[in-house]
Amino acid sequence: MKKYALFTLFTLLCLACGKEGNPGDVDYNLIPVLDGKYYGYIDKQGNYLINPQFNSADVFREGLAVVLTKERNLGFIRKDGSFLTKPEYNNVTVFHEGIAWTVRHHGFPIAINRDGKELFGAKDVQSVSIYSEGLALFEKKEKDQTSLYGFLDKKGNVVIPAKFKNASLFCNGLAAVVGDNGKCGYINKKGDVVIACQFEGGRPFFTPNRAVVKEGQIFGVIDRKGNYVIKPQFYHMREDGDNYQVSTKNYGDEGLCNSNGEIIITPQFSWLSPFENADLASATLSGQKKMGYINKKGLFTIKPQFDFAGPFLADYAVVRVDEKYGLIDTDGNYLIKPELEEVPRFFFITERDQIDGQYSTAARVDNQYLNTNELVDAFRKLFADGKLDGMSFPLSVGKVLDRYALSDEEVPVYNAWEATTINLMANANVKLILNGFFYKEVSDGWWGSKSVLSKNAKADTVILELNIINLLHGFYALDVEEAFQKAFNGRIGDFNIYIDTEGRNTLQISISK
Numbered sequence: 001m002k003k004y005a006l007f008t009l010f011t012l013l014c015l016a017c018g019k020e021g022n023p024g025d026v027d028y029n030l031i032p033v034l035d036g037k038y039y040g041y042i043d044k045q046g047n048y049l050i051n052p053q054f055n056s057a058d059v060f061r062e063g064l065a066v067v068l069t070k071e072r073n074l075g076f077i078r079k080d081g082s083f084l085t086k087p088e089y090n091n092v093t094v095f096h097e098g099i100a101w102t103v104r105h106h107g108f109p110i111a112i113n114r115d116g117k118e119l120f121g122a123k124d125v126q127s128v129s130i131y132s133e134g135l136a137l138f139e140k141k142e143k144d145q146t147s148l149y150g151f152l153d154k155k156g157n158v159v160i161p162a163k164f165k166n167a168s169l170f171c172n173g174l175a176a177v178v179g180d181n182g183k184c185g186y187i188n189k190k191g192d193v194v195i196a197c198q199f200e201g202g203r204p205f206f207t208p209n210r211a212v213v214k215e216g217q218i219f220g221v222i223d224r225k226g227n228y229v230i231k232p233q234f235y236h237m238r239e240d241g242d243n244y245q246v247s248t249k250n251y252g253d254e255g256l257c258n259s260n261g262e263i264i265i266t267p268q269f270s271w272l273s274p275f276e277n278a279d280l281a282s283a284t285l286s287g288q289k290k291m292g293y294i295n296k297k298g299l300f301t302i303k304p305q306f307d308f309a310g311p312f313l314a315d316y317a318v319v320r321v322d323e324k325y326g327l328i329d330t331d332g333n334y335l336i337k338p339e340l341e342e343v344p345r346f347f348f349i350t351e352r353d354q355i356d357g358q359y360s361t362a363a364r365v366d367n368q369y370l371n372t373n374e375l376v377d378a379f380r381k382l383f384a385d386g387k388l389d390g391m392s393f394p395l396s397v398g399k400v401l402d403r404y405a406l407s408d409e410e411v412p413v414y415n416a417w418e419a420t421t422i423n424l425m426a427n428a429n430v431k432l433i434l435n436g437f438f439y440k441e442v443s444d445g446w447w448g449s450k451s452v453l454s455k456n457a458k459a460d461t462v463i464l465e466l467n468i469i470n471l472l473h474g475f476y477a478l479d480v481e482e483a484f485q486k487a488f489n490g491r492i493g494d495f496n497i498y499i500d501t502e503g504r505n506t507l508q509i510s511i512s513k
Contacts, residue, residue, distance in 0.1 A: 025062055028314035030079065032057035032065075034342070039067070041081075044316060044327065044335055050081040058362070062095040062114060066362070076100070076116075085116040090473055091365045096130040099154065101365045106474055108369035111156065120156035126426065126470060127366045128152065132169035135189065138162065141426035141470055149177070151191075160191035171204035174224070176211070184213070186226075195226040206239045210259075217250070221261075230261035240274040253286045255298070265298035273311045280330060282309035282317070293317075293332070302332035368473045370427055372483035378424040379466075379484070383492045388462070389422060389432075393495070393513045395462055397438045398455035408453050411438050417459075430466045430509075434459035461510065468505035477501040484509075 030041040030049055040052035056068040064076045064084060075087025076095070091103040099119070101109045108123040122128050122138065126147065129137040135151040140162040142148060150162035151170075164187075166178035174186045178197065185197035186205075201214035210221050210229060220232035221244070236247035236254065246257045248267050255267030271284040271291065280293040280301065292304035293312075308320040316327045316335055326338035382389050391399045397411060404420045411417055417434045424430060436459045439451035468476040481499050484507075490497060498510040 027060040027079070030060050032059065046336065058094070062098065064095050064114065066092055066094060085112070090368060093130050093365055094362045096132070097134070099131050101128055101130070103365050103368055106368050106370070108367050109365050122152065122156060123369060125367055127364050129169060129364045132171070133173070135159065135170050137167055137169055143423045143426060145423065145469070160187070168204045171206055172208045174205045176202040176204055186211070195222070203239070212237050212239060212244070233261065238274070241276065245272060245274060276311065278312035280312055282311060366472060368471055370468060370471060370476050370479065372479060374425055375428050375480060376483055376487045378428070380492060382422070383495055386494055388511065394458045395434060396456055396458050397453065400434065401455065411453055413439055413451050427470050428466060428468055430464045433463040433465055435463070436460040464509040464511060466507040466509055471505065475504045477503065477505055477507050480507060
């Protein structure tokens with residue numbers, strides 16, 4: 001049975017490096033396609049291997065594929081179409097090195113193996129990535145909302161604490177990190193900085209002994225000691241096998257240089273995809289619109305004729321002609337003529353494209369868990385010793401200005417005064433809002449008057465606007481309101497509180513005494 005109606009390929013190649021769980025372990029023989037409303041899987045001849053039944057579908061990695069069910073839950077299927085576990089997830093990563101991260105609604109990341117067994121959870125992270133060389137990069141939000149990055153092992157233990165301002169995954173034993181000085185360097189798997197943080201930017205060691213780094217506005221290549229093997233000289237540079245895709249001018253055409261920095265394909269292409277492991281790369285000559293395929297000598301072997309041409313990630317490539325997509329072989333012959341409706345661009349993103357951006361939706365999950373008990377405790381501490389954040393009630397303008405080191409000019413004449421934001425925890429803060437008239441009218445010395453700030457003026461009403469932050473999925477305001485009502489029952493010490501939810505993740509809490 002052949003179906004060529006609406007055709008969609010979903011794949012975001014993994015970021016990781018190393019031999020185990022190689023991103024090449026992708027089965028391109030099962031191609032996700034959209035037939036009417038639902039996705040199934042066909043082979044390159046258009047025969048259905050798994051019938052259409054999913055709202056979306058990814059390619060198979062390590063024998064499993066991510067799908068979205070009609071009920072809009074994520075799960076993993078085997079190559080026979082059966083589910084690995086009950087599809088009940090709100091977010092997942094792909095499998096890599098035998099492990100995937102899963103997140104249920106309002107849950108935290110839980111690692112599972114290829115048998116579907118839950119291994120451990122990561123409740124205290126903001127986000128966590130797929131495993132690369134046995135380590136998973138995690139992000140931890142500080143109370144002041146800054147992010148720090150560290151690494152977990154395959155038991156869920158923190159082996160490199162979150163202390164870097166940014167980080168890549170490990171490749172060939174090293175990971176790029178950003179230190180306190182804002183510069184990029186490299187660490188080993190013990191967390192030791194082995195190449196000092198000195199570069200404007202740095203890419204992972206995709207090859208064992210070389211990494212591309214940025215110095216100022218130009219790029220070069222260093223070895224594992226941090227010494228240049230190709231001095232900074234290119235305005236664009238990225239690995240392509242043993243060679244490098246480069247531009248010799250700012251926003252200039254692209255070509256290829258070898259491992260010595262010598263140009264082997266003259267920069268003349270406005271578009272040039274990486275060769276990666278293929279013998280051909282898609283390219284567009286500068287000033288032209290049509291795309292074709294060149295060999296490693298820079299010569300077109302498939303003439304420019306396509307409106308879009310994807311890389312050869314398998315023994316075929318996806319091309320587009322007149323808004324229709326098809327498949328070609330390495331000789332340029334059609335396997336499927338251009339009669340397919342759609343192929344999303346992220347199908348053509350390679351492993352190294354992904355790691356450039358550090359994360360992809362297929363390689364990282366965000367924590368959706370809110371610890372309401374921790375939030376209750378943090379909120380209660382605001383009212384310690386019968387005061388509001390250390391200030392006696394009722395609040396006066398002067399008290400607030402002194403407490404938060406604010407200037408007089410920050411107090412509005414007519415509007416409510418949003419005085420400050422207090423960070424309660426990584427996923428919640430409160431905005432202190434005061435209502436009242438904080439100015440008095442005095443003579444301007446002529447025939448009029450002017451408004452002068454009265455620091456003794458007291459607020460008529462005080463509101464704490466509580467905001468749930470860094471959590472993207474679902475409604476949390478009602479959960480927090482329920483926890484607060486249970487914990488406080490309308491009072492915290494001598495204070496009365498009245499709670500009103502405002503949308504998904506905001507509560508207005510009126511304070512009186």
